[in-house]
Amino acid sequence: MTKFIVALLAGLYGFCSAVTAAELPDIGSSSSQVFSLVDEQALGDDYMRQLRAIAPIVNDAEINDYIQHLGFKLVENNPNAQDRQFSFFVIRERTINAFALPGGYIGIHTGLITKSQTESELASVLSHEVAHVTQRHLARRLELQNQLTIPTLAAFAAAILIASQARNSETGIGAMASAQGLAQQALINHTRSNEAEADRIGISTLYRAGFDPQGAISFFEKMQENTRYNSNAFEFLRTHPLSRSRITDARLRANEYPTRRIRDPLKYHLIKEKVNAITTKVSPVTVERQERLFKDGKISTPAQLYGYAIFMMRAKKFEVAEKILNNLRFSDAKQSSYAIALAQLNIERKMPSKSVPVIEKMLLQSPGNQALVETLAELYLANNQFEEARELLLSNVHMTEYAPYLLKLLAEAQEGSGRRSEVYETEGNFLLAMGDLGGARLQFEQALNVHTDDPYARSRINSQINRIREYLRQRSLRN
Numbered sequence: 001m002t003k004f005i006v007a008l009l010a011g012l013y014g015f016c017s018a019v020t021a022a023e024l025p026d027i028g029s030s031s032s033q034v035f036s037l038v039d040e041q042a043l044g045d046d047y048m049r050q051l052r053a054i055a056p057i058v059n060d061a062e063i064n065d066y067i068q069h070l071g072f073k074l075v076e077n078n079p080n081a082q083d084r085q086f087s088f089f090v091i092r093e094r095t096i097n098a099f100a101l102p103g104g105y106i107g108i109h110t111g112l113i114t115k116s117q118t119e120s121e122l123a124s125v126l127s128h129e130v131a132h133v134t135q136r137h138l139a140r141r142l143e144l145q146n147q148l149t150i151p152t153l154a155a156f157a158a159a160i161l162i163a164s165q166a167r168n169s170e171t172g173i174g175a176m177a178s179a180q181g182l183a184q185q186a187l188i189n190h191t192r193s194n195e196a197e198a199d200r201i202g203i204s205t206l207y208r209a210g211f212d213p214q215g216a217i218s219f220f221e222k223m224q225e226n227t228r229y230n231s232n233a234f235e236f237l238r239t240h241p242l243s244r245s246r247i248t249d250a251r252l253r254a255n256e257y258p259t260r261r262i263r264d265p266l267k268y269h270l271i272k273e274k275v276n277a278i279t280t281k282v283s284p285v286t287v288e289r290q291e292r293l294f295k296d297g298k299i300s301t302p303a304q305l306y307g308y309a310i311f312m313m314r315a316k317k318f319e320v321a322e323k324i325l326n327n328l329r330f331s332d333a334k335q336s337s338y339a340i341a342l343a344q345l346n347i348e349r350k351m352p353s354k355s356v357p358v359i360e361k362m363l364l365q366s367p368g369n370q371a372l373v374e375t376l377a378e379l380y381l382a383n384n385q386f387e388e389a390r391e392l393l394l395s396n397v398h399m400t401e402y403a404p405y406l407l408k409l410l411a412e413a414q415e416g417s418g419r420r421s422e423v424y425e426t427e428g429n430f431l432l433a434m435g436d437l438g439g440a441r442l443q444f445e446q447a448l449n450v451h452t453d454d455p456y457a458r459s460r461i462n463s464q465i466n467r468i469r470e471y472l473r474q475r476s477l478r479n
Contacts, residue, residue: 041085042474044103049435056092058110059405060278061374062340063090066271068402071106074127077208078201080134087402092279100129102138114276119268120215124206131201137194199250212262213254220247266303270337273307280311287315302328306337313345321345336362340375352382370399377409386416404433421452425461432464441468
């Protein structure tokens with residue numbers, strides 16, 4: 001069921017493509033006379049809230065921090081992206097795909113990360129999706145088909161919610177199957193012109209950002225070659241149709257730029273191995289296979305050893321993981337990934353105090369690092385340092401815009417430090433970000449009934465309640 005939901009969501013961009021190329025405005029224009037940026041952002045915010053509630057979004061701070069930095073490096077080098085909001089996230093799904101939602105939300109599957117061979121390949125996909133957003137391909141379709149597409153999108157979201165909540169599985173599957181049929185028809189009508197434009201702008205952005213434009217070509221060729229043997233392996237091809245002429249055009253574009261030899265950063269390889277480690281099923285067979293590869297010397301690079309240690313942690317083989325991570329730390333003490341993994345290991349082993357000073361020192365050297373902030377907050381909570389955790393999270397509360405799960409840690413810190421009056425508001429903000437509007441409103445209403453010394457609390461809470469009313473009103477209008 002989860003895979004079916006994700007497959008439907010991954011096709012959302014293509015699903016909104018039920019307009020022929022001839023009906024579209026001039027390519028390159030990012031203007032919209034009816035469907036404004038504000039409308040698009042509101043719609044995207046609403047869908048993202050619903051998506052967070054039902055999709056297997058990866059809540060690993062290190063992975064999210066990496067994908068955000070990679071995404072914004074591309075955004076900074078796309079001249080048309082400066083007036084747009086963007087947010088990048090990872091979905092736990094082994095198929096190879098990426099997609100853009102209204103409002104600049106860009107999702108990428110874990111399968112795409114693990115199957116990429118270079119950071120330039122991975123960046124090429126994100127750059128392509130950023131171009132879809134900046135050129136307003138989705139918004140223009142919504143605008144031109146607003147009598148059909150917006151209600152259909154609402155029905156699509158409703159079908160997903162029905163499937164996730166229905167007690168009768170046949171009811172949910174039936175609703176989703178109807179949406180699936182509409183999505184497949186829309187995929188047939190996906191416009192070549194939009195894909196070509198996203199390729200052109202994406203390759204240009206890729207070069208501007210310091211990546212190898214040939215990464216886009218190697219990724220295309222890899223998909224085309226592998227699809228000959230497994231037609232279901234690359235969902236990306238279903239939502240972004242690939243033809244020989246498209247590859248030829250993209251190659252010509254890439255060849256316009258000077259040859260660039262790039263050595264991928266260690267962080268890319270570490271993240272790739274971590275994603276692989278957390279998405280591989282832990283079983284006696286997979287553990288034995290990994291142990292055999294390690295014994296035979298086939299797991300030898302720092303990134304491979306790091307991934308092996310993460311997997312061994314998941315398999316509860318803590319001594320093996322600790323030995324490897326300590327060796328990696330000894331060889332490269334500045335690499336935060338090793339220290340973060342050791343911190344998670346010490347939390348598992350009920351010894352968080354061992355890692356607190358290490359992560360504190362690293363955060364002083366790299367202030368604002370989301371992965372270090374979350375790791376230190378978890379260490380504080382595990383070590384019953386609730387007030388320290390609360391202060392840390394409040395000073396970095398802006399991170400919750402991209403990582404709302406940090407609000408759960410904040411609520412735990414507030415509860416542990418005896419600040420119960422703050423918990424209701426924090427829980428309300430978390431539920432609001434996760435799409436539970438009713439639950440959020442209930443928490444906010446409870447927050448209004450408790451005493452607080454914060455003179456601005458009542459004003460903030462009433463503002464959030466009014467936001468929820470507006471969200472429900474807009475959703476009702478779209479439906």
